[in-house]
Amino acid sequence: MKKKILLALLLFLAALVSSYFALEAYANVKLKEKIDRRLSKLSYSSSYSRFHYNLASNDLEFKDFTVKGNVFSLTMGDFVIDLPYNFRKKSFPPYLRIAVKGGVFSIEFPLLDELLGESLFKFDMEGWYRFGDNRFVYSFFLRLQNLGEVYLNAEIDNLDYPTVERFFEGRTTVNALINRGKLSKFEMVLKDHGFYERFLHYAAEQEGTTPDEIRNELLTMVRQSFSGELRRNIGKAIEEFIKNPSCLKIEVKPEQPVDLKKLKKMVFSRPDIEKTVKELGIKFSLCD
Numbered sequence: 001m002k003k004k005i006l007l008a009l010l011l012f013l014a015a016l017v018s019s020y021f022a023l024e025a026y027a028n029v030k031l032k033e034k035i036d037r038r039l040s041k042l043s044y045s046s047s048y049s050r051f052h053y054n055l056a057s058n059d060l061e062f063k064d065f066t067v068k069g070n071v072f073s074l075t076m077g078d079f080v081i082d083l084p085y086n087f088r089k090k091s092f093p094p095y096l097r098i099a100v101k102g103g104v105f106s107i108e109f110p111l112l113d114e115l116l117g118e119s120l121f122k123f124d125m126e127g128w129y130r131f132g133d134n135r136f137v138y139s140f141f142l143r144l145q146n147l148g149e150v151y152l153n154a155e156i157d158n159l160d161y162p163t164v165e166r167f168f169e170g171r172t173t174v175n176a177l178i179n180r181g182k183l184s185k186f187e188m189v190l191k192d193h194g195f196y197e198r199f200l201h202y203a204a205e206q207e208g209t210t211p212d213e214i215r216n217e218l219l220t221m222v223r224q225s226f227s228g229e230l231r232r233n234i235g236k237a238i239e240e241f242i243k244n245p246s247c248l249k250i251e252v253k254p255e256q257p258v259d260l261k262k263l264k265k266m267v268f269s270r271p272d273i274e275k276t277v278k279e280l281g282i283k284f285s286l287c288d
Contacts, residue, residue, distance in 0.1 A: 028053045031060070044069045048079075058083050071109070077102025082128070092168040094161045097128035115202045116147070116195070131161040136181070144195075151189040157182040157257045178264055182257035189287060192245040218242050230274055237284035247288060253281040 031053050039046045050063035062079040082097035106120040113119050122145040129138045136159040140152040159181040166172045200211035207214065219242055226235025241248045258280060266276060276282075 027055060035060075042067075072105070072107040075104045076100045077104075092161075092165040095128075095130045097126070099126040100124060116198050121145070121147070131159075131164070134158060134160050135184075136160075136164070144193075146193060147195040147198075148193045149189075149191040151187070151191075153185070153187045154183070155185040156260070157184045178260045181260040183252065183254070183260060183263060184257040186252035188250040190248045190250075192247075196245040215242060228274075230277060233277060233282065234284045237286055240286055247286060249285050249287040251281070251283045251285070253283070254279065255281065 028051070032051050035051065045068045046066065048062045048065040050061075052061045053059075054061065060081040060083065062076065064075060064077060065079040066073070066075045068074075078099075078101040080097075080099045082095075082099075084093040084095045101124050103123045103125060104120065105123060109119060124143045125141065127138075127140040129136065131137075134157065136156045138152070138154045138156075141150070143149045159177060163172070163176060163180060167174065167177055197211070200214050203214045204211045219239060222235055222238050222242065223231075226238075237248060
């Protein structure tokens with residue numbers, strides 16, 4: 001009797017496993033057809049060497065996803081899209097994550113050749129957003145080989161999924177987002193891996209001087225621009241970064257969330273810098 005029960009259980013598990021892989025295979029075929037149709041409608045040439053949909057983790061994996069235009073080319077060695085639960089619907093996704101490893105981007109742009117000494121860039125990237133507790137949270141990371149890294153994190157209160165969905169569906173304007181949203185946190189981290197030195201050499205060539213002279217000019221400009229509380233919160237860290245570029249962190253942490261409408265007004269006006277820095281809790285610091 002026990003053997004029959006065990007056999008029945010094994011057969012049931014085998015059926016479940018077989019059903020899972022059959023469903024995943026079917027989903028792969030249908031999604032590939034859908035993706036290929038959409039790519040064929042793009043203005044640029046696009047291709048990939050491999051595609052796979054993971055049913056369990058609900059994400060799409062591409063290998064060597066390539067897009068080419070007249071003056072640019074983009075190849076993403078490993079390209080992953082972590083999908084939300086409602087990705088089959090034609091609605092704005094409440095969550096989305098995109099990650100790229102082994103990316104290569106090239107562009108025909110003379111200024112980049114002059115500034116950076118090349119027009120082909122290797123990169124890794126990851127970005128995601130989500131909604132929760134009446135808050136929009138966003139994060140982004142980009143690493144450019146031999147140049148640097150950028151990290152961004154932002155939290156906006158009073159901005160819920162239904163409001164943003166209506167905006168992307170064209171049922172409301174961007175002003176509805178600005179009028180509701182309140183910035184509660186913003187962080188940006190800059191890590192230098194060679195960009196700063198390239199910039200100094202480029203500026204020196206343009207000015208007919210040396211990189212050290214350009215560095216000293218930058219230091220003088222910062223010291224003249226920031227004094228008192230501004231120098232303690234902003235200027236000092238910028239000075240140290242100019243002397244020895246490694247990692248610079250920029251934080252915006254107001255005591256109370258600030259209306260996006262108010263921030264927009266600040267951008268298009270001439271606010272009191274010291275008052276604005278204090279109100280928004282702006283601080284620059286060195287990091288690891």
